[in-house]
Amino acid sequence: MLKTDKRVAKLMQGRLDAIRYQQAEQRKAQACLELAARLLDDEKLTPNQVAELDRQWTITTAPAQLAAQFASSRAALAGRLQGQVQLQRQVIDALAALRQLPTAGGSTQAAQQALQEHGAAYQRFSTAPEHGALPKHLLSDFAAALAQVGAALAAPLAVAPAATSLA
Numbered sequence: 001m002l003k004t005d006k007r008v009a010k011l012m013q014g015r016l017d018a019i020r021y022q023q024a025e026q027r028k029a030q031a032c033l034e035l036a037a038r039l040l041d042d043e044k045l046t047p048n049q050v051a052e053l054d055r056q057w058t059i060t061t062a063p064a065q066l067a068a069q070f071a072s073s074r075a076a077l078a079g080r081l082q083g084q085v086q087l088q089r090q091v092i093d094a095l096a097a098l099r100q101l102p103t104a105g106g107s108t109q110a111a112q113q114a115l116q117e118h119g120a121a122y123q124r125f126s127t128a129p130e131h132g133a134l135p136k137h138l139l140s141d142f143a144a145a146l147a148q149v150g151a152a153l154a155a156p157l158a159v160a161p162a163a164t165s166l167a
Helices: 001-040 047-058 063-103 108-127 136-166
Strands: none
Touching: 001 047, 047 063, 047 136, 063 108, 063 136, 108 136
8 A cells, every 4th residue: 555655645746746837838938929029019020039049949939829829920030130121121112322422424314313312212221120130320320411412413403503694
């Protein structure tokens, strides 16, 4: 009878340990889901934060329901990161095009129109949902380039009327 009691106690202890382990894994998975939710709400999401979340998730054994929730949160985070990359690429490309505007050699009216389009693009970039994740200098560089190009395009216009009045 004593051997049976020891075996039953050992079996029960094993089951209790398994339940504790499962609960601990579920708590870790829930913590990962909460972190994913915080990252989704964070204005300045970085790839390093998402990589750390992925590392935490890989060491977690989660039930299928929590895994599905994590997959949807992770997809949303990936979408935000992709949006940040696209916005940064658009700003860099627009800045390069803006800097080429004075040397493009087109008509002044076309250059003024392009400058207005770049001004509207600057407003879109400034109000984009992911603008907070842009490098700090990028939007200020774009604004400075807008001012410089505007001044460069206005300078020939100011010289031309003065030259005609002398004649």
